[in-house]
Amino acid sequence: MERLDLRKLTGAHLKPYRSIDDEAPLPDEGGVLVSLARLKRDRAALAARKSPYGLLVNGDEKAAHLAPHLEDLAVIAINFGKFSDGRGFSLAHRLREDHGFSGEIRATGALIADHAEFLLRSGVSSVELADPIITAQFIKRLKLYSVWYQDAHDARPTALELRHGRTRKRLAS
Amino acid sequence: MYRYDDYDQTLVNQRIADFRDAVARRLSGHLSEEEFKLIRQMNGVYLQLHAYMLRVAIPYGSLDSRQMHKLAHIARIYDKGYGHFTTRQNIQYNWPSLREMPDLLQELAAVQMHAIQTSGNLIRNVTADQYAGATAEEVDDPRPYAELIRQWSTLHPEFSFLPRKFKIAVTASATDRTAVKFHDIGLILHDDPEQGRGFEVIVGGGMGRTPFVGPSLRDHLPEAQILTYLEAVLRTYNELGRRDNAYKARIKILVHELGAEAFRTLVEDEFAKLLPQADDLPQAELLRIRERFIVPELDALPARDPGFDAAYEKDEDFRQWVKVNSAPHKVAGYIIANISLKPYGGIPGDISADQMDLVADLAERYGHDEIRATHAQNLVLPHVKLRDLYDIWQALSVAGLGTANLDRASDIIACPGLDYCVLANARSIPIAQEISKRFAAKGREDLVGELKIKISGCINACGHHHAGHIGILGVDRKGEEMYQLTLGGSGDEQASIGQITGRGFDEAGIVDAVDTVVETYLGHREDHETFLETYRRLGPAPFKEALYGTA
Numbered sequence: 001m002e003r004l005d006l007r008k009l010t011g012a013h014l015k016p017y018r019s020i021d022d023e024a025p026l027p028d029e030g031g032v033l034v035s036l037a038r039l040k041r042d043r044a045a046l047a048a049r050k051s052p053y054g055l056l057v058n059g060d061e062k063a064a065h066l067a068p069h070l071e072d073l074a075v076i077a078i079n080f081g082k083f084s085d086g087r088g089f090s091l092a093h094r095l096r097e098d099h100g101f102s103g104e105i106r107a108t109g110a111l112i113a114d115h116a117e118f119l120l121r122s123g124v125s126s127v128e129l130a131d132p133i134i135t136a137q138f139i140k141r142l143k144l145y146s147v148w149y150q151d152a153h154d155a156r157p158t159a160l161e162l163r164h165g166r167t168r169k170r171l172a173s
Numbered sequence: 174m175y176r177y178d179d180y181d182q183t184l185v186n187q188r189i190a191d192f193r194d195a196v197a198r199r200l201s202g203h204l205s206e207e208e209f210k211l212i213r214q215m216n217g218v219y220l221q222l223h224a225y226m227l228r229v230a231i232p233y234g235s236l237d238s239r240q241m242h243k244l245a246h247i248a249r250i251y252d253k254g255y256g257h258f259t260t261r262q263n264i265q266y267n268w269p270s271l272r273e274m275p276d277l278l279q280e281l282a283a284v285q286m287h288a289i290q291t292s293g294n295l296i297r298n299v300t301a302d303q304y305a306g307a308t309a310e311e312v313d314d315p316r317p318y319a320e321l322i323r324q325w326s327t328l329h330p331e332f333s334f335l336p337r338k339f340k341i342a343v344t345a346s347a348t349d350r351t352a353v354k355f356h357d358i359g360l361i362l363h364d365d366p367e368q369g370r371g372f373e374v375i376v377g378g379g380m381g382r383t384p385f386v387g388p389s390l391r392d393h394l395p396e397a398q399i400l401t402y403l404e405a406v407l408r409t410y411n412e413l414g415r416r417d418n419a420y421k422a423r424i425k426i427l428v429h430e431l432g433a434e435a436f437r438t439l440v441e442d443e444f445a446k447l448l449p450q451a452d453d454l455p456q457a458e459l460l461r462i463r464e465r466f467i468v469p470e471l472d473a474l475p476a477r478d479p480g481f482d483a484a485y486e487k488d489e490d491f492r493q494w495v496k497v498n499s500a501p502h503k504v505a506g507y508i509i510a511n512i513s514l515k516p517y518g519g520i521p522g523d524i525s526a527d528q529m530d531l532v533a534d535l536a537e538r539y540g541h542d543e544i545r546a547t548h549a550q551n552l553v554l555p556h557v558k559l560r561d562l563y564d565i566w567q568a569l570s571v572a573g574l575g576t577a578n579l580d581r582a583s584d585i586i587a588c589p590g591l592d593y594c595v596l597a598n599a600r601s602i603p604i605a606q607e608i609s610k611r612f613a614a615k616g617r618e619d620l621v622g623e624l625k626i627k628i629s630g631c632i633n634a635c636g637h638h639h640a641g642h643i644g645i646l647g648v649d650r651k652g653e654e655m656y657q658l659t660l661g662g663s664g665d666e667q668a669s670i671g672q673i674t675g676r677g678f679d680e681a682g683i684v685d686a687v688d689t690v691v692e693t694y695l696g697h698r699e700d701h702e703t704f705l706e707t708y709r710r711l712g713p714a715p716f717k718e719a720l721y722g723t724a
Contacts, residue, residue, distance in 0.1 A: 084334055086332070087416075089331040089333075089411070090331055093330075112208050114208075118328075118333050137194075137203075141191065144187050144190055145191070146187065148184075149325060149328070153330075159184075160458060163461060
């Protein structure tokens with residue numbers, strides 16, 4: 001996995017995607033996010049467009065339900081309904097680990113700066129935040145930490161690697 | 174004692190910087206109280222009835238004299254001169270101000286302590302047997318495994334926003350002093366003659382509104398796979414645990430609703446999937462952790478000490494304390510000394526700054542610099558020489574720490590209750606104090622023998638009443654504090670949940686009811702039966718009759 005560029009992670013650098021309701025027409029241009037139901041229904045129409053598309057799912061969605069569609073998707077946006085609901089972290093983890101999804105995983109919804117490290121280390125690669133102040137706090141937070149215990153989905157070394165000079169199986173594979 | 178390396182220290186320091194920033198954002202209004210709550214809880218800060226409370230982690234209950242002196246210092250500078258040991262081997266301070274909290278945490282970090290994950294819906298401080306490293310009963314010292322789990326669970330990327338709190342205990346002894354079967358995950362270390370070293374894994378035990386003795390999910394899990402198995406359990410829980418009702422959100426409810434077999438299948442499927450890719454627990458890391466534990470170098474001593482024998486012979490009070498509060502050490506000439514934080518009529522678990530300093534001094538001078546906190550809200554000097562015990566006891570006695578009541582009726586576990594807690598329905602502390610006074614008369618506790626009384630001020634059961642031989646639960650009945658009585662619970666290796674006797678009692682009535690239960694036991698016991706043995710033989714009938722009449 002490539003090293004994350006903090007500047008492109010969130011804020012104004014995010015690639016724009018419009019979330020399209022199930023019944024609304026698809027716009028001619030621009031990236032879109034659709035529900036799983038819409039994806040199944042309008043797959044051909046989505047593929048015929050020239051712009052990238054992705055899924056918008058809730059944190060409690062099952063990764064296995066998304067698995068058949070992963071190859072087509074540029075992005076999977078995980079909506080965190082409540083900031084205390086941690087299911088989205090496991091979903092991101094499963095998409096990367098169980099299903100080998102290498103596209104963008106974007107976190108959106110009720111997020112605060114304090115989620116920063118947890119999101120990135122669970123496999124999320126971009127984050128949509130409510131306003132520039134939270135964005136600034138979010139980036140600041142990522143610069144606060146330099147060491148972690150668990151092997152995770154970002155490329156920064158863990159305490160275990162630093163202590164023993166070893167490489168993770170997960171990253172090595 | 175595990176000593177931090179630079180990485181451990183760096184992480185704690187960075188977490189404080191992060192929390193300092195969060196406090197600033199809260200004080201400047203950039204974080205709502207609801208958002209801040211999530212963050213402060215992950216850092217050990219509660220909002221109580223009257224003030225913020227800080228719960229400091231004492232991983233697996235182990236600390237040294239330098240750390241205990243620091244806890245005393247914090248009690249003096251940031252609190253009202255005392256602290257309160259909890260049922261999770263932690264200590265909490267009831268009166269520090271939010272503004273000072275980051276500075277307080279920085280002081281703790283200077284002695285390799287923190288308050289990370291002592292609250293919130295995540296993996297809490299890992300607990301372990303307080304006699305670890307000192308008892309001959311154990312397979313091995315369980316604390317290196319507990320430290321491994323502490324590190325693995327600290328700021329875990331995926332498991333820091335769980336449906337509810339998550340408690341893990343580790344023990345390696347035949348005698349269970351950790352209430353291992355009442356934990357979200359309980360790990361029992363063993364050496365199997367054929368399969369080698371591993372753990373029995375208990376999942377889904379707990380107290381609270383719906384108590385369960387946890388079922389065993391695995392008889393034998395190889396030690397190298399422990400973190401992978403924990404990951405499988407936690408992922409299953411994170412995804413499937415209920416989030417619609419806080420009272421039904423613990424893993425015990427998930428295990429119960431699915432059934433232990435179905436839950437086991439889910440976990441084993443996930444585990445099997447992880448195993449080929451898994452980073453097995455590297456032996457090098459376990460070895461590194463073991464090496465960073467300071468193992469005291471104990472002297473070769475004769476099994477008996479003439480000075481000890483003479484004091485034991487001559488001083489009746491000392492003899493009584495040794496009989497009740499000490500336990501055998503694995504090394505000849507040494508003994509495990511329990512320090513009761515339950516003086517008659519006192520507040521269970523409370524300790525003054527001066528008392529903390531004294532315990533620290535004694536540990537440094539006589540105890541190989543080791544102190545333990547227990548889940549029963551007492552302290553232990555795990556490695557003391559028989560020949561020093563009389564000096565230690567005299568010093569403790571002068572300071573009000575010499576009460577000889579370990580596992581006796583007055584060694585009561587009590588939650589903070591309505592005196593401090595926002596959740597409580599009733600006061601726990603005054604009930605504990607009144608009951609304790611009833612057993613202060615010389616000789617009465619000797620007559621009664623082992624008896625564990627546990628008091629919770631609400632159904633959340635922080636005072637472990639379900640596991641009390643005698644349990645007391647405070648309830649609110651039309652604005653009045655009432656107390657239900659349960660009998661026959663136990664938190665040991667033969668864990669059981671206490672049964673409610675019948676209608677509740679008021680504040681004075683509950684103290685009398687405990688007396689009645691004890692007298693009934695004394696009237697019915699055979700030979701040397703303990704209270705629990707008598708209760709298990711007779712069942713509730715004679716006790717109910719004594720409490721409520723034959724009707």
